[in-house]
Amino acid sequence: MRASESDTWLAKMISPQSEDESEDDILYNDRKFSWSAGYPHWEIFGGGTRVVATDALTSSSLFSLTEAVAEIIKREKVTHAVLIQPVIDILMKEQIAIKLKKIVILGTVGFRSVLDCVGKICDELVNMYGMVEFGTIAAGSYRVNDVNTYKHKVLSVKPLPGVELKVTDDNGHLVPVGDRGLIQVRSQKRFTGYLNHASRWVDQLVRTGWLNSSDGGYITTDGFMVIEGRINGLMDVFGLKVYPFQVENAIKGMKAISNAVVIPIREKETKFCVPCAAVVYHPGSENTTQNIQEYIREEFAFTKENPIMASVYVPQVVVKFKTFPQTSNGKPDRHGIAAEVKRQIDPKKYECIE
Incomplete structure (x- = not known):
């Protein structure tokens, strides 16, 4: 078997x-x-x-x-x-x-x-x-x-x-x-x-x-x-369907980033889902949330005149990891990552989606 x-x-x-x-x-x-x-x-x-x-x-x-x-x-x-x-x-x-x-x-x-x-x-x-x-x-x-x-x-x-x-x-x-x-x-x-x-x-x-x-x-x-x-984990952001890998693959194009996982979190005030990026930097490299957001805007060619689409794909929150927890086959453990994101995000503003 x-x-x-x-x-x-x-x-x-x-x-x-x-x-x-x-x-x-x-x-x-x-x-x-x-x-x-x-x-x-x-x-x-x-x-x-x-x-x-x-x-x-x-x-x-x-x-x-x-x-x-x-x-x-x-x-x-x-x-x-x-x-x-x-x-x-x-x-x-x-x-x-x-x-x-x-x-x-x-x-x-x-x-x-x-x-x-x-x-x-x-x-x-x-x-x-x-x-x-x-x-x-x-x-x-x-x-x-x-x-x-x-x-x-x-x-x-x-x-x-x-x-x-x-x-x-x-x-x-x-x-x-x-x-x-x-x-x-x-x-x-x-x-x-x-x-x-x-x-x-x-x-x-x-x-x-x-x-x-x-x-x-x-x-x-x-x-x-x-x-x-993988197409699993489809995110519903402002009513639009977004595959996590679409954002993850863009983030991984940054030279400073070794790995990235994108999960949805919910804004408590609006009740809308927004993307959150968990990232692992290369040794000796790091970047700011603002730089990552700007990079994604450029990758998807979003303009200031199109703020809604930018909100769909640009991570609102970036959480830094030294390494990702892994499943037994060596892939990022999304459940473990989500648990750590839940501990790090501002509980007054956001909540993780179970």
Whole structure:
């Protein structure tokens, strides 16, 4: 069995379909799974008999983790590595001397700034996109010649052989090239559904062959797919629907910011929801709330004559974190972040939305 991540924080079990999986395989699990795109990679590839909530690289901070990773890469003469973007960012900023043939990023959104590592700490960067239900379904490869010509804020991918991708609206209708929407997947690989878990997306899969990925993105004019992030957590700001990743991706474009999560908070006086940004700065870097707000206005090309739209996308509150709390798969724990935001915001003006 495999376990899938879920927007409800309750894992869904998926029957194995791959020919390379055997019923004779036994994996003893005495704690929560340690995730990597749904798979306990570290423990299985390491020959372990137990899958635990944390692995051998658990560290007190992202910086110490990066130092440990760099030491392992140099000591073991590693040529290929799977890394998360914040680790790559620190390797670059601290000018840690490593050189790899290839770096692979997966399980998280890859931002354009990560391409700075190509030609410096690696010869090639590969951005992989997948789902537990289908495995790896798309990828994009970047070498030195691609860095200067890449124009999108988020890295793009193309489907692997046997996989189709499309972008639709909420009703399943195709949206024009360049318009944001829901990413749907159809693959020659098929799974039979979730164990004891009904899902309208599985019903759709049975009827049409297409599965909703729960991710948002758009098709570029040159035929690539830009994956922008999860569509869950849709914010209703002044009656307009805003995806958190739209604001998060813009904030992450700032050189001083390592990571950002946007959550809705409610103004007590007006009862309206407004965006709040939780940010992690690069070591030795910091910025003001006003500078962040001005940057977002420029990114979305808001003018003084259009204050309502600016209020929809520009964070009204910015909360600084040293590091984000993480889920067991290494992604930002939005529930934990929201709890800390609740402690830091002015309780007379705002309240968190449960």
